[in-house]
Amino acid sequence: MAAFFVFYRAFDCKIVRLSLTLAIVVSPNSNRITMKYKSTRGGVSDLSFTDALLMGLASDGGLLVPQQIPDVSDQLDEWRDFTFVELAQHIIGLFVDDIETDTLNLLVAAAYATFDHPDVVGWKELDNLTVVELFHGPTLAFKDVALQLLGRLFQHVLALRNQRLNILGATSGDTGGAAIAGVRGQENVDIFILYPKGRVSPLQELQMTTVLDRNVHCIAVDGTFDDCQRLMKETFADLAYKEKYQLGAVNSVNWARVLAQIVYYGYASLKAPSAAEFSVPTGNFGNVFAAYLAHRMGFPIAKLIVATNDNDILARFFATGEYAVGDVHQTLSPAMDIQVASNFERFLYYYFDEDSERLKAFMADFAKHGEARLGSAPNTGLFQSIAINRQQTVAAMREAKDRHNYVLDPHTAVGYVAAQQLSNSSTPVMCIATAHPAKFPDAVVEATGTVPTHPSLDALVGLEQRKSALTADLQAVKTFLAKAISA
Ligand SMILES: *Cc1c(COP(=O)(O)O)cnc(C)c1O
Numbered sequence: 001m002a003a004f005f006v007f008y009r010a011f012d013c014k015i016v017r018l019s020l021t022l023a024i025v026v027s028p029n030s031n032r033i034t035m036k037y038k039s040t041r042g043g044v045s046d047l048s049f050t051d052a053l054l055m056g057l058a059s060d061g062g063l064l065v066p067q068q069i070p071d072v073s074d075q076l077d078e079w080r081d082f083t084f085v086e087l088a089q090h091i092i093g094l095f096v097d098d099i100e101t102d103t104l105n106l107l108v109a110a111a112y113a114t115f116d117h118p119d120v121v122g123w124k125e126l127d128n129l130t131v132v133e134l135f136h137g138p139t140l141a142f143k144d145v146a147l148q149l150l151g152r153l154f155q156h157v158l159a160l161r162n163q164r165l166n167i168l169g170a171t172s173g174d175t176g177g178a179a180i181a182g183v184r185g186q187e188n189v190d191i192f193i194l195y196p197k198g199r200v201s202p203l204q205e206l207q208m209t210t211v212l213d214r215n216v217h218c219i220a221v222d223g224t225f226d227d228c229q230r231l232m233k234e235t236f237a238d239l240a241y242k243e244k245y246q247l248g249a250v251n252s253v254n255w256a257r258v259l260a261q262i263v264y265y266g267y268a269s270l271k272a273p274s275a276a277e278f279s280v281p282t283g284n285f286g287n288v289f290a291a292y293l294a295h296r297m298g299f300p301i302a303k304l305i306v307a308t309n310d311n312d313i314l315a316r317f318f319a320t321g322e323y324a325v326g327d328v329h330q331t332l333s334p335a336m337d338i339q340v341a342s343n344f345e346r347f348l349y350y351y352f353d354e355d356s357e358r359l360k361a362f363m364a365d366f367a368k369h370g371e372a373r374l375g376s377a378p379n380t381g382l383f384q385s386i387a388i389n390r391q392q393t394v395a396a397m398r399e400a401k402d403r404h405n406y407v408l409d410p411h412t413a414v415g416y417v418a419a420q421q422l423s424n425s426s427t428p429v430m431c432i433a434t435a436h437p438a439k440f441p442d443a444v445v446e447a448t449g450t451v452p453t454h455p456s457l458d459a460l461v462g463l464e465q466r467k468s469a470l471t472a473d474l475q476a477v478k479t480f481l482a483k484a485i486s487a
Contacts, residue, residue, distance in 0.1 A: 033097055037066055041058065041360055043061075044059055044062070046067075053154070056250075056253060056254050057236070057253045070094045084121060087263060092104065111151075116136050120145075121136070132268050135435050151182025154167075164190075165247075166246050167190070167191040169250050173204040173335055176207075184216055187215075192219060194477070195221065203441070208467075210460050218466065219470055220469045221470055252342065261286065269299040269300050269301050269430075275427070276429065277302050279430070281418075281432065281434050282308055283336035284343050285306075288306050306383055306386075307385070309329070311329055311387075313326060324371035325339045395447075396413045407444060415431050439454075
């Protein structure tokens with residue numbers, strides 16, 4: 001396994017060096033497309049793709065979206081036989097106006113060469129449901145699909161611009177490891193990940209702290225995930241500090257993450273015999289928002305099931321049109337223990353027909369009162385949502401193991417139950433599998449009585465670790481970053 005990764009890392013460096021050479025000799029004007037980005041809040045527009053990539057959150061506080069959504073319906077017949085990588089190159093190419101096509105194609109191919117499944121995505125039929133396994137990347141969660149590409153895009157763009165970036169992220173588990181795996185060893189990037197001490201799973205912690213590259217900084221914060229996220233937001237909110245220390249973001253507010261995720265919805269939808277329904281285990285609404293864009297582009301998608309755990313703010317919204325924060329519940333699917341989904345603003349923006357004023361009024365209401373309402377249940381003709389509790393999740397994991405000898409991770413299980421409850425029996429149904437079960441052994445043991453394993457996780461046990469510890473204090477975080485960046 002180790003040799004496998006070493007091989008790909010060496011292979012990768014060559015590709016990036018080659019891509020840099022190509023980027024210099026081929027003029028960017030050879031691109032076929034024009035694509036610009038704007039903010040949902042109306043204060044930013046006409047950004048190039050790479051500007052959007054580096055900006056992360058829009059500077060007016062909104063989220064960046066493409067100025068138009070390409071319609072690909074005419075191309076689907078030709079695209080049906082593409083490999084995952086070919087389809088990724090075609091779809092992503094439509095949204096990138098300032099990286100030369102050949103270079104972009106090399107970066108995309110290198111990103112997915114790190115996956116250990118020949119088709120990148122894995123498939124498993126369980127009765128009339130198809131599980132779409134997105135966990136074959138280096139850290140065994142779907143976040144690798146976007147973050148393997150994001151890391152390579154940063155590397156390429158920063159080298160061309162002769163710029164540095166210091167990434168600051170907060171993680172409740174999967175994002176940290178995937179983001180670190182995407183940028184480890186890079187010259188122009190340092191990455192700082194805040195995680196709640198003792199509250200991420202031991203394996204998730206090892207996936208971060210055993211990466212000893214000089215540019216990786218894991219910070220165990222004496223506090224909760226909410227503390228970590230607050231510390232990150234408050235650090236970004238100090239604009240002078242953000243500028244001085246060249247801070248960047250890797251959470252799913254970054255447009256490039258959503259973009260990379262459109263690909264597997266397109267790919268899976270083209271495998272189905274007719275327009276498919278997708279069930280998506282949802283936290284920050286990034287994954288299912290990518291599915292919405294795939295639908296808007298013309299891929300055959302009949303329904304999107306937004307599956308939540310006990311943190312049901314989205315299920316309540318789709319049922320009533322009321323968007324109201326509740327208490328955060330700890331569940332078996334911690335990556336979905338989120339009340340305020342950061343990508344939901346992108347959905348609302350399209351729901352309001354790209355009217356920034358209506359969106360701003362809704363978000364201002366929500367910020368002020370902790371709730372905002374549409375007046376009635378949203379009529380999208382596409383989305384349905386349901387909240388799945390702990391008992392249903394455990395029962396589904398047990399059922400899949402007993403009947404199919406297939407182990408679901410607890411996040412995927414939430415989507416699996418939602419699909420069983422809401423899907424239409426005459427339509428192909430795809431369940432998005434967001435993590436390998438071995439990342440969440442406690443839940444799997446509780447449900448099935450067997451310990452799930454994966455060689456890449458086994459290999460982490462006993463390795464040397466490096467991490468720092470901080471109190472949940474803004475000044476402590478800022479001082480730590482400043483010192484490490486200046487060093
Ligand atoms: C991040 C994550 C989710 C939630 O995805 P969103 O894009 O935030 O909706 C679901 N499952 C797993 C395993 C995750 O890591």
